[in-house]
Amino acid sequence: MLAAADALFATSDVPGDVTMDAIAAAAGVGKGTLFRAFGSRDGLLDTLWAAKITALREGVESGAPPFVAETPPLERLVAFLDEILTFKLENRHLIRARETRSGLLQSAHYKWMHGQTQALIEDAMGRSTASEALYTAHALLAALHIDLIEEMLASGLSLPAIRKEQGARVRTVIDGVRR
Amino acid sequence: MLAAADALFATSDVPGDVTMDAIAAAAGVGKGTLFRAFGSRDGLLDTLWAAKITALREGVESGAPPFVAETPPLERLVAFLDEILTFKLENRHLIRARETRSGLLQSAHYKWMHGQTQALIEDAMGRSTASEALYTAHALLAALHIDLIEEMLASGLSLPAIRKEQGARVRTVIDGVRR
DNA sequence: CGAGGAATTGGACCCATGGTCCGCAATTCT
DNA sequence: AGAATTGCGGACCATGGGTCCAATTCCTCG
Numbered sequence: 539m540l541a542a543a544d545a546l547f548a549t550s551d552v553p554g555d556v557t558m559d560a561i562a563a564a565a566g567v568g569k570g571t572l573f574r575a576f577g578s579r580d581g582l583l584d585t586l587w588a589a590k591i592t593a594l595r596e597g598v599e600s601g602a603p604p605f606v607a608e609t610p611p612l613e614r615l616v617a618f619l620d621e622i623l624t625f626k627l628e629n630r631h632l633i634r635a636r637e638t639r640s641g642l643l644q645s646a647h648y649k650w651m652h653g654q655t656q657a658l659i660e661d662a663m664g665r666s667t668a669s670e671a672l673y674t675a676h677a678l679l680a681a682l683h684i685d686l687i688e689e690m691l692a693s694g695l696s697l698p699a700i701r702k703e704q705g706a707r708v709r710t711v712i713d714g715v716r717r
Numbered sequence: 718m719l720a721a722a723d724a725l726f727a728t729s730d731v732p733g734d735v736t737m738d739a740i741a742a743a744a745g746v747g748k749g750t751l752f753r754a755f756g757s758r759d760g761l762l763d764t765l766w767a768a769k770i771t772a773l774r775e776g777v778e779s780g781a782p783p784f785v786a787e788t789p790p791l792e793r794l795v796a797f798l799d800e801i802l803t804f805k806l807e808n809r810h811l812i813r814a815r816e817t818r819s820g821l822l823q824s825a826h827y828k829w830m831h832g833q834t835q836a837l838i839e840d841a842m843g844r845s846t847a848s849e850a851l852y853t854a855h856a857l858l859a860a861l862h863i864d865l866i867e868e869m870l871a872s873g874l875s876l877p878a879i880r881k882e883q884g885a886r887v888r889t890v891i892d893g894v895r896r
Numbered sequence: 897c898g899a900g901g902a903a904t905t906g907g908a909c910c911c912a913t914g915g916t917c918c919g920c921a922a923t924t925c926t
Numbered sequence: 927a928g929a930a931t932t933g934c935g936g937a938c939c940a941t942g943g944g945t946c947c948a949a950t951t952c953c954t955c956g
Contacts, residue, residue, distance in 0.1 A: 557942060559907095568906030573944065638819045643868040669874055673882040676869060680859035689822040690855060695848055703852040707890065714889030736913060747935030752915065898956090905950070916939070925930075 539565040539572060540586055544632070547586075553635035558582075580645075583636040587647055590629050594621055598654065611661035612712055616705050618658060619678060622651060623701065626684050633684045651679055662712045674711060681707070718744040718751060719765055723811070726765075732814035737761075759824075762815040766826055769808050773800055777833065790840035791891055795884050797837060798857060801830060802880065805863050812863045830858055841891045853890060860886070 542565035546556045558579060562569040576582035598605050604617040626633045642648055655675035660666060681704065690700055721744035725735045737758060741748045755761035777784050783796040805812045821827055834854035839845060860883065869879055 554942095558944085559942075562906085569944085570906055570946080571904080574904085579943065634819075638817075640813075640817045640864065643864055669878050670882065672872070672874065673869065673879065674886070676865055677856075677860040677886060680862060680865055681856040683859060683862075685819065685822055686855055686859055690852065693851070695851065699848050700852065703849065707853065707856060710893030711886065711889055714893045733913095737915080738913075741935090748915085749917080749935055750933085753933085758914065899954100900956105901952105901954085903950105903952075906948100908946095908948105910943105910945070912943095913941090914939105915941105917937090919935100919937105921932100921934080923930100923932075926928090 539567060539575060539582075540589055541565075543582060543586055544590070547629075547631040547635065550631060553631050553638070556631075556635065580636070580639060580641065583632065583639075584645060584647065586632055587629075587636060590632065591625060591647070594625055595650070597621075611658055612709065615655070615658040615662050615712070616708050618654060619682065619704065619708060620701060622679075623682055623687065623704065626682060627687065627697070630684055630688065634688075637684050648679075652676065655679060659712065678708060678711070718746060718754060718761075719768055720744075722761060722765055723769070726808070726810040726814065729810060732810050732817070735810075735814065759815070759818060759820065762811065762818075763824060763826065765811055766808075766815060769811065770804060770826070773804055774829070776800075790837055791888065794834070794837040794841050794891070795887050797833060798861065798883060798887060799880060801858075802861055802866065802883065805861060806866065806876075809863055809867065813867075816863050827858070831855065834858060838891065857887060857890070 539561070543556070543561045546561055546564055547553065550556050558572060559569060561582070562572045565572070572582065576585055596602075598618060598621075601607075605614055609617075636642065636645075652675050655678060656671045659671040659674050659678075663671075687700065691697065695703075718740070722735070722740045725740060725743055726732065729735050737751060738748060740761070741751045744751070751761070755764055775781075777797060777800075780786075784793055788796075815821065815824075831854050834857060835850045838850040838853050838857075842850075866879065870876065874882075
């Protein structure tokens with residue numbers, strides 16, 4: 539079922555086109571089975587998200603290349619957000635389907651991303667109030683909203699330009715706060 | 718009709734509860750009339766948004782108190798984003814109803830906010846590439862998403878704290894880029 | 897191996913909601 | 927006054943997430 543859903547999201551341009559019926563049909567399964575397995579559309583989306591992000595997540599948590607203690611926290615933060623950006627673009631239709639629904643900020647994925655980001659920020663800027671890191675993490679992640687990224691791409695900004703701006707902004711914010 | 722819709726949004730907690738039928742009923746008008754007048758739900762939402770933001774918009778465009786040439790651009794930028802934040806919170810249900818639909822970034826309101834922000838940024842930091850200001854404007858506005866603000870409020874961050882963080886972030890970003 | 901029961905399935909069905917459409921009434925024109 | 931035109935209202939439609947139960951599959955035990 540996840541494979542079928544993934545395939546559908548990968549091909550369809552409009553996430554709304556991928557209905558639960560379509561997924562069930564593509565998976566050769568009844569709609570009831572789909573809902574029993576995932577509870578709701580959001581549940582399916584979250585599960586699929588989890589499946590796709592596993593590699594990234596494990597890499598980050600088990601200290602793959604850039605995420606080792608030797609790397610300065612700021613660089614780890616930049617690398618982390620860059621990987622999130624790449625991940626979102628690679629799965630843009632899925633992400634779009636999930637992000638254009640309310641409750642995203644309460645989802646486990648957002649909380650994970652936010653937790654990671656906040657921790658890296660706290661590392662990167664020496665001392666800082668909790669609310670400072672909390673706010674900054676939210677603010678940095680907000681700029682990664684898929685709609686926003688796609689809007690920028692559509693408006694002529696190239697992907698390298700976006701990545702460059704994003705990296706620059708992260709450094710600026712951290713440096714500025716650290717002073 | 719706008720008054721009726723406004724009243725409904727002001728009272729209801731969940732924006733989804735305010736259906737087009739409910740608005741029509743509250744306005745003492747047929748649903749057909751509603752759709753003939755506004756075209757679609759988004760159309761109504763945008764019109765209502767326009768009506769509510771008029772004061773702010775006129776203040777900004779006609780140089781009310783903080784938006785005069787004498788005020789440093791950076792201060793104008795901070796004030797502008799702060800007013801947007803206040804406006805969104807004052808009309809949180811309406812804004813929520815509109816912001817949790819796709820196409821927001823293509824709406825006239827977002828374009829106006831983005832245009833204003835970008836112009837102020839370009840003023841505030843001496844020289845800067847166009848993409849720098851464009852990106853930064855998007856990034857700053859992204860942190861004003863109503864869902865995000867409400868999530869922060871729910872997580873214990875106070876409104877004054879948010880405003881303080883936001884102001885600090887704006888200054889940091891501009892100062893950092895200006896160097 | 898077969899019968900009985902438990903678990904699981906699939907898709908018909910339900911319902912809410914945005915959006916459409918047409919008969920009718922109010923209004924205007926002659 | 928009668929005819930023509932405009933515009934209203936609410937019945938109606940389409941769609942999509944979610945539910946439910948008859949039917950089928952799968953265990954379990956004699």
